[in-house]
Amino acid sequence: MQSIVESSRTRDTFTLLIFIAVVLTAPIWGEFIGAGYPDLLQKFAIFGLFAIGYNILFGLTGYLSFGHAAFLGVGSYATVWSFKLLSMNAIPAVIFAVALSAIFAVVIGYLSLRRSGIYFSILTLAFAQMSYNMAYSVLTPITNGETGLQLKSSDPRVLDAALGVEPQAVPLADLFGITLNGYAGFYFCAAILILGFWLSMKIFRSPFGMKLVAIKSNQTRMEFTGFSPRPYLLTAFVISGVYAGLAGSLMAIVDPLAGAERMQWTASGEVVLMTILGGVGTLFGPILGAATIKYFENIFSAINNQVLESAYSFMPEWLSDIAILLTRPFVGEGWHLMLGVLFMAIIIFLPGGIIEGVRRIGGIFKKSKQIEEDA
């Protein structure tokens, strides 16, 4: 018994180390797939974090929230307001965002968790859509509506003023003197992603995580044993809400702007898709799903004829013409089509998502290794 726990612990440490290595070297391997620039790497980390957190609720308990974007938006708005009123330092902004999104998550979670299944989903959706619609229109004094909340050099920033920090012409978030844009911004997000991943792993392995899984497999039976699932569910909901708020905060830290559309149902739907696409209930799946969708959104949408022509320039002209004809509908303005086809293909051929594909490939390697060893 001892040794099993021991070995799974070593394996987790190993997994974590690999994860850290992969994340920290992202600027290098990103270069090979055309993703080696700060903004997209930041997006990978931020949406990875969002999806990891979402997976703690959905993956473990099976409760499908359709309103997590609300917390993303709340986190962003809280962060920008912290930049405007307090200081350009990221620490108070993160604290403020986490606290506010936790409060929102407690309220929305408390009400929504009175129901389960699709009724729960629609309750969360309704709360998020109300937040979005209000933020877009009547709450404009707080959110700056359609235009989004932006920083001005004339904002008060009382903490900075008290500490005698010079106001910048173009205000950018910093961490005690390190400006958090570009690669510094990415490494800040990466550090938080790694923390988030570590925490999620801990939750998966903890008795708390086991209870959540038990709720998923049979809630009624759990109740018979005299155990109330609600506090556990609410805790999971708030944790995942805070992850979302943190992700929203990071979005505003690396790019100081907060817009209402971050709360729209499409944004909530996106994290659901990311999680399912990658693999629900797995540790790595949601991050893979998030990275895949963001990669498609940013890289495939930018492919135009000119890019295709140079990509196919090694072919004879007639062949490259055919290749362009075949690929053109799926890139550039057709990148949505590519995404739709990808969703269908993955879920039809790989039930369990991208992570299932990774496993199968891993399985092939293992098998062939086995055969070699046997021989």
Added chain:
Amino acid sequence: MSTDNEKFGTLSRRGFMKASAATAAAVAAPTILTSTAHAYVNEPKGGTVTLGFNVPQTGAYADEGADELRAYKLAVKHLNGEGDGGMLNTMTNCVLKGNGVNGKKVAYVTGDTQTKSDAARASAKRMIEKDGAVMITGGSSSGVAIAVQGLCQEAGVIFMAGLTHSNDTTGKDRKKNGFRHFFNTEMSGAALAPILKKEFGTDRTAYHLTADYSWGWSQEGSIKKYTESMGWKTAAAVRTPLGAGDFSQYITPVLNSGADVLVLNHYGKDMVNSLTQAVQFGLRDKQVNGKDFQIVVPLFSRLMAQGAGENIKGIYGSTNWNWSLTDEGSKAFVKSFGAEYGFPPSQAAHTCYVQTLLYANACQMAGTFNPCGVIDALEGFKFDGMGNGPTEYRAADHQCFKDVLVVKGNENPSSQFDLLKIVEVTPRAQVEYAPDMADVAGELGACNPGA
């Protein structure tokens, strides 16, 4: 449809490919490693200079975005001395020679804004951080334009706004690195009011339906301001949710409100839907206070007018430019666009094409791509021959001042493209306002070259 032309472009593609491969090689390395060696962000070191065309390729404005992209590609051709040169031949104070800009060949990258601020900024960042673009241009809504303009100010590149009509773009959100050629709600109000007075008289009561976000409010404000000053009354101004789809619950109260004019401060799909439904409710056949009921749509676009079909006929509005203009500049542009793609350009295409040429010309005048130099050249720049008559980029707010077109849905179109009829060209003097006027006052800040 549209892509057919692109697929089998007449250009020598192989040659162009080599050029773009060279750009890729030149651009890939330096962005991170050698940023200190640059006088400004993304200073082009090779034989090409890269522009970033950031347009909506998915979502409700995808057709406008596609048209903008066509115009940009055409502009690049003309700048590089291919094709017939278009407006390069008609633009005054033009120092461009059709051999690229500052001796460099013009290359471009494209991206999808999805008409969402976050996506637009992500796309613009990719162009700046990965592709080495020195200028970002495009967009089809004010929220996106303001968001991307703010980003360009932070990053230290120039932003040449595409279709954005809100006052805020060059009003309270104006930025030193950002420029707008398109007109705005203030000008729409000033240009429309005299025509409305002439056509409908001074004793009118207006009812506003307004899209509930900043552009809608801005449009409602200016139309109210100018119509009330000529004696109109405002019965009510009702805010409608963006993307409401069915507007019936907002239209029926108009029927018995005593108003005899309905102003639809909507754009895009909202405009198409609310206008279609207002006509369906019989508003145009109504008589109120002994006068024919009228509908006004302050901002018109031909692409959107197509969506409203028959209902647009006879409706007044304003527009930045229309292909049926007969000045030399417009003719030259319509000719090269029509020859290239087989149909006339939209106002979105026009403003994007002009913005690209103006930017290139300013770079050539400044002899550099350094944003600070380009800004100096563009501020106060006066030109003509680009379809809008004598125009000036006002230094105080980076807004172009020019004549504004008042148009009417064509009642007897001679072809499928002949949807708008020009009623009046309101001279610049009439639509000009002080840069520090209340509601539009803002701070440009300092130019930011990035590095």
Added chain:
Amino acid sequence: MDAILLQVLNGLDKGGAYALIALGLTLVFGTLGVVNFAHGALFMMGAFVAVSVQNLLTISMKVRDTSITFFEAYKETPYLEVWFGDVGTTIIDYSVPISILIAIPIMLLIGLAMERGLIRHFYKRDHADQILVTFGLAIVLQEIIKANFGANPIPQSAPDIVAGSAAVGALIGAEGIVYPWWRLIYLAFSLVVIGGVFAFLQFTTFGMVVRAGMYDRTMVGLLGINIERRFTIVFGLAAVVAGLAGVMYTPILPPDYHMGMDFLVLSFVVVVVGGMGSLGGAVAAGFLLGILQSFFSMNEVKEILPGIDQIIIYLVAVAILLIRPRGLMGKD
């Protein structure tokens, strides 16, 4: 008073539309247990059947506008008008009613193909998998439409004879109340279709088996009834209802490729508020939400509660779901 009556009509009209869109969704969930995110896309496909029919009917003789030399601009006259004169004009005028007849077989085929080719493989899969695959399908369908018809809305008109407004107020002595004919027709149409679906399920053997299947699928299967085949037909039926809702809606809302997504969230809210899988609930919820939305958009209400019209649907949904665990008429 007139204003309130008009809002009642608006609400009923909206309610009819919501109920019609939600009906197929709840039918598919109730019988097949599938969460179909492509339902909005079916609504959109129906609308584009109408667009295609109009395009076919108005294939035109093109007369070049010679004043324009830079590109080819045409004055278009539909061949139907050229050949048949006024009869042709009338046929084109009735393009939307004609589309209804054409949409029935086409939507049925699309529905059957979807169920056979894709949906049936997902009956036993998680809801999560169903969501991803149907969402993917919805994107693919709408991108195909966008590639062929562009992103802009395309105008469709109702027949001239019903283009005006009906003096419905005259019936109750309120002369001031007029309401567009087409919207009244839409309301009547939705009631007929809803009634038809109910009658079909209530009074036919087929319907009885399907209802039994909704109740206990295994049992029905054990009785030796081929429930799978019937479920395929149910999916086809849902596709037809969604498609017809789309066709009829085109004169009110010029269709574009994205209209399905625009209605998707709303139709889910209606279905869930009604009670997942309850047909009566969906209809009741549709009308309730339609009427409330109309009332809360009135200026008098908005003056007291600014922005209430933006959130009323969601607010009501929350209230109902918190009071009634399974929606208005849902069963456990």
